[in-house]
Amino acid sequence: MKLKLNVWRQKDSVTEGAFENFNVNDVSEHMSFLEMLDVLNEDLITDGKEPVAFDHDCREGICGSCAMSVNGYPHGHRKGTTVCQLHMREFNDGEELWIEPFRAKGFPVIKDLVTDRSAFDRIIESGGYVSVRTGQAQDANSIPIRKENADVAMDAAACIGCGACVAACPNGAAMLFTSAKINHLNLLPQGQVEKNERTIAMVEQMQNEGFGSCTNHYECESACPKSISINFISDMNKAYIKSKAFGKAGI
Amino acid sequence: MVLAITRSVIFAKVVVALTGLVMVGFIIGHTSGNLLIFVGQDAINTYAQGLKDIGAALWVVRSALIISVVLHIYYTLKLTALNKAAKPIGYKKTTYKRSTFASRNMTILGLTILFFIIYHLLHYTFQVTHPQFKDLQDSLGRHDVYNMIVAGFQNPIICIFYILGVLGLGYHLRHGIQSMIHTIGLNSDSAKKYSNLFAKLITIFAVVGLGSIPISVLIGLVGGK
Amino acid sequence: MILDSKIPEGDIKDKWENHKFVNKLVNPANKRKYKVIVVGTGLAGAAASATLSELGYDVHSFTYHDSARRAHSIAAQGGINAAKNYQNDGDSVWRLFYDTVKGGDFRSREANVYRLSQVSVNIIDQCVAQGVPFAREYGGLLANRSFGGAQVSRTFYARGQTGQQLLLGAYQALMKQVNSGAVKLYTRREMMEVVLVNGKAKGIIVRDLLTGKMERHAADAVILATGGYGNVFFLSTNAQACNVTATWRAHRKGALFANPCYTQIHPTCIPVAGDYQSKLTLMSESLRNDGRIWVPKKNEDAKAIREKKKTPEDISEKDRDYYLERKYPSFGNLSPRDISSRAAKQVCDEGRGVANTGYGVFLDFRDAIERLGKDKIEERYGNLFEMYERITGTNPYKSPMMIYPASHYTMGGLWVDYNLMTTVPGLFALGEANFSDHGANRLGASALMQGLADGYFVIPYTLAPYIAEESEKVTTDHPAFKEAEQEATDRINKLLSINGKRTPVSFHKELGKLMWDKVGMGRNEAGLLEALEKIPQIRNEFWQNVKIPGSGAQLNVALERACRVADFLEFAETMAYDALDRDESCGAHFREEHQTKDGEAVRNDEKYTYSAAWEFKGVDKKPELHKEQLEFENVKLAVRSYK
Known part of the structure; x- marks a missing residue:
């Protein structure tokens, strides 16, 4: 053709x-x-x-x-x-x-069609990890994880970091990407310890990178090649406000 | 760099959502009250007098409402500016899959509603546009809200303006209520289903309820001889 | 040159422990004074960068991608092996060791394989602690499956995206270290040269792919974790950018290249559709659990299918040849990768292949759908079927899939000793870039295991003894850096100045086709000699007739490709020499002269129980062979049988 x-x-x-x-x-x-x-x-x-x-x-x-x-x-x-x-x-x-x-x-x-997506790396760098050093881990089966939680964490972790969510969003928001990583880690017991610090750091890094904010167009979810759910954005909002308000108390 | 919570976009979004909730509450109340016009002159005039008699407490409610409106507008404009800046260039072909007319035009719809509300306040609440409404009294000596509404909607241009305002409000509510629920973090699949239904019901109630009044007056269903 | 593998003394079970104890350590306060360069941010590279920086080394990490999260480790689907024995089915470190040595067809180094099996258990612990969302059972504990014909369930997995999740774990660990300032990460940099000072690796030259600028980086040690060379075939399941450049440049500086002829072919890929094809997509091997592989018995039926005059459904049961079930009744459609791949090639060479090119066989789910129902099949393979339909436009629920083998993984790589150090002091190679653990054939779900083992648990221990004894510090002002930079700049300028008629990709395609035909799944002396004659011809034409528009001072995708193709054109020759030298069939290396009547590989243990390590002698010169004899003290040499 x-x-x-x-x-x-x-x-x-x-x-x-x-x-x-x-x-x-x-x-x-x-x-x-x-x-x-x-x-x-x-x-x-x-x-x-x-x-x-x-x-x-x-x-x-x-x-x-x-x-x-x-x-x-x-x-x-x-x-x-x-x-x-x-x-x-x-x-x-x-x-x-x-x-x-x-x-x-x-x-x-x-x-041409090549863009600089290093902002995503900086968002991960700000807190998208579990602070564990090599060799510190205990036996893998010592902490059971509810299968449903592990499955939802995997749904979020499936993000490939392509940036289609940002590209599709009329506001140039990176909330789907950021929330996917925050939720992936926050949902697991290993990620719970640093939940507050992670959520705050990643959300604020996202904002400092000049991305917009979600006004619920849901374009990101339909553009995402891994069909990551916008529910994660909602969870991120909740987690951020909670962390910001009560995080210091360790709640 | 740690941000003050008030500078965060999520904070702004939550403020917009919560102030929106206050206004949705007002709209439900306002619509319910105004629908009393279909019950009759006495019902709506009694209701209006009742509101007046609350006195100071009414002003507490009104203040909350005014603060909500101010915050809602302030943070929306802030977010809109940020979002515009985050997307400086669009695509040659603009195509959407999920976003709607309402979701893309929330700010402009909101500003239209603001303009409409200002007129509405000048029209009926402060009676600046029609000073003669001040003197309307019913047989019991109360302010005759019933006849004020009927008189106010005799002009078809004003009616059309009101209907357009209400339609704008409908679009704004349809997207706003659902967004509000999503933003504050109620997002389980069943919550989403209900939030969608909830948004639809309130929107229909407000649009049909408020829109029916000028139409009814215009076609003579209310206040007709 | 004598190859000293530096295998520690003692019983195989104690070697690693002893070695860790005997090794010199570096004082924690001094570690930050030592700079370590890590090239590559895949599983091995990211894991090594993160771990070494946690120990205190000043780590500088390089990738040609825009982000450290994109390395091709990400594409591994199936899983990762570990001798956890969570399933209580008799697995152990010893069994994993035994299976790996046997699976490698007795061409790997026992001590390395044993260490790999030992640390495999730590990898899973580490990954879970990082938040890798492995599949779990309802009780909340980790799920396992049996993979690639293993008789125990020791494979951990995260849906069909295990490589992605493990890489993201390593990437996150790396970014954590970047955030703390312990790792300096350089993206969009391609390594052009290794810099040697007094015979030791002391730095690298990289090209900034956005600006074209050459940069000098000095260090106390250089680690290459730059993956395999499967793209020498042009078409492979590798990502587009996977290349041999870093390891080849190290090889040219004196690092021996071991066993380049060991290239693994994966039996279940989507066949080539046309000349424009840029890569081959792998379909998970798990499909072979329920799919039946067949071709028509008659050549005329196959021809009619190729010409679309007949459909597969037109071929009656008695005219179908389920050749794997026929030849290997006990393993059938689940026969190992190399055996299934060669069998497919054989039937296609006989003219019974399907697909429009004649190179394809059917993978048919008709019987499985009849037996289990469409729902069950959809539950098991739904996403794979969808992927197949997306790529080919054919619905596999209705019509059989077509598959054909494709290059997938390369067992060969830079020769390394037990410490993962190449023959150049201070230059280390990890992951697929080295040759160490898989022998002549890699078992399924073992690539991820090796990459992470090398990065998280081996190099942190084996780097220290070198660092502890090495005191010479150099800076980028050293003349060796200037020289290496000049070499790289000259090469770029030469390429840009040719201004011929053909694109870099066209040469890559020509080389790839030659390698696939003559140095691919089945090899013979005549074919290898032909390849050795033709490769230099293609190379010569390349250096006279390649065309690269644009300049070297900006992002230039054609130039990047040309640099990589240039190195493949040199490497391919060494690969052919190795295949010619190894006059036996073993693992993934199949010499057609050495097979049984039934087409089974025949090893020659007397002559070829060695790793072949090649020394660079110059372009257009035959490389020199050095042998590392392999001793099998713990696993008895035996013939693999899957009948």
Whole structure:
């Protein structure tokens, strides 16, 4: 099939970007979206033009590297899918596509479709861990964990850190990402000890990174390739207020 | 850097939610009271007089309401500015999956409602736009609220303005109530189901209840000869 | 060169304990004066960075990704082995050790494997303490499953995302140390050279992938945890960026490369669909528990399916060949990875393959759905079926899946001694980047175990003896840094100046196809000689005809790829030499000359019970072979049989 692509090109973080048009022919329905861009890039290189830069790595939807919006949808319109697993059979012959980087103040564009998502690392750095040193652990089965809690913690921990939640949110909020990690750890007995400090530190780091706040559009949940629930945001709000108000008392 | 709790976005969100709750309470009360117009002139005038007779206590309620309105607006505008700044560039094609007209326009709907409330206060409460309402009295010498409402809605333009205001309120409530429940952390699946239902019921009650009054007056169902 | 594996004295059960006691320690107050570079932030790298910094070392950690959380360890699905014996089914450190040595087809170092089995139990404790949400039973204790044909249930798992959860645990531990200032993390940096001063590793040169700037970093020791080289085949289950550059650059500086021909092929991947294919997706091996593998008996049926003139449903039961069940009646569809993979290749080579390329076999759930019902199958494999449908557009509930083997993991790597130090003093290699523990074949759920063992529990002990005795401090002003930086800069400039006609990817594809055909699942002398003739030709053309637009002073994805392909083009030759030298079949290395009548691998223990460690002698020159003889004192050499 044939497609008309409008791809965001931007030389670097300071230069202004613009859409560039490409007509791609011979697109196979079995190609992944990124393979379609690979083919375009091979042609560009052969013509001596710079290929479209985009982040990608595992191409099986788990590393969280790939990040672009197709027609305004982060990772494309298909639910629960990263753009590396989006296949061209989801599109129609002759369709015109708008391919853009993830848009948010917290994710400045580096080049073309590549954005700087290091703010997420700084949020994790601020408290997204259990302070245990190697070798300190007791036997793994010494603390039983309710299966339901372990399962919900796993639901939250499934986050791949791609940033689609931020990209989809009309407010550029990172609350789904932040709340997923806070809940993953707060739900487990190992993470309970530092619950208050973690929640406060991560929420405030998130705010300091310039992300917006949730006004309950629920766009993040539907864009999330792992379908992480917005319930976690609600839990985070509760945990934050509690920690802030009573945290010093160790409640 | 540890933030003061008042500078935190979550605090702001919770304040907006809780002040919203106060206002929802007011709307339920206000709508219920005004629906007495369908019972008759005596019912609504008695109710109005009753409110007046509470005196100082009424002012406590009113103060709470005014503080809520001020805080609600202040923190909403603060959050809106922050959220706008967090998303400086949108997408070429704007597409949504879950967000709604209401969720995307809460601030503008809110400001519309504010404008509407200001007019509504000038219209009926302080009677600035229609000073003649001050002198209306019923047979018992009470302020004749019934006839004031009927007189106030004789002008179709005012009625349309009221209906639009109420519709705006409906949209605002529909998203606001659900958001409020989510923000303050009631989020189990059953709570979500009920919060959704709750939001719908209150919205319908307020829109139908408040909207029916100007329509009824206009078509002569209330106050008709 | 004599390869001293430095295996400690004593009974195998006591070696590690003795070694830890005998080893010199570094005074806690002095540790912060020692700078350690860790390249790579996967399981091994992140675990090592976090742990060494907890001990007090000044750790500098490097990754080419934008975040330390993206390394390819994240993609491991199945689980992680540990000899916990929580299931009371007879598992023990000894049994895990025994299974691993046997599974490695007697080509691994016993002492290392035993240590791996010993520390496996600590890994699970550590990960649980970090908040890794392993699967649990209703009583709140950890769940286990049997994996990859093991006869005990010793595999811990977190849904199908075990690698992700373990990596996030290690990443979080790393970020905790970054937060406390104990680790300095450098992202989007590609290691270009190892810097040697007086024969010892004293630093690295990295290229900032965003600005193109070369940076010099000096240290007292350098640790490479840079993964495997499976992408030498171009198509593999590895991530796009996985490459051999760091280990190859170390190899060029004197670190021997061991057993590069041991490359594991995973039997259940989605077949190639077209020329544009960029990677192969792995489908969990668990599918083989209920799916039946078959191809048509008749070539004309297979041809008709390939040409879409027939559907699989048109082939009657008597015309189907369930070849694994036929050849290996006791293990059937659950036969080990190497055996299943080769059997698939064999039937496809006979012309009975399906998929449009002819390289694919059916994995059919028809009987399982009939027997257990669709709901049961959906409960067990629902997410895998969905993934398959998303990628291929075929509904596996209605029509059989198609699978084909793909390169998955590489057992070979930099040669290391018991301390995980390469033949370059001060240069260590961890995880998939070294050759140490899996011999000629890795067991399922053991890669995660080894990466974390090396990072959390081995290197913290084995680094100290080197550090304690090494006193020479160098700074980046040393001429060796200037020289290494110049080398890297020249290489980049050379690549940019060629301005030929072909893209870096086109060379990678050409090399990959050659390697897959001649140095892939089945190898023979003629094919290997052909590969050895053709690899230099591709390499020569690459250096004359590659085209890289843009400059070296910015993010340049074509240039990054070209640098990696350039190193694969040198490495591939060594891999072929190794496969040619090893004139036997063992584990994942199958020399077609050495098989039984039924196509089983035939080892030659008399001649080849050694690890082959290759020394770099220059591009276009044959590397020199050094042998580390392997002693089997605890597990008796025996023939693997899965009949």
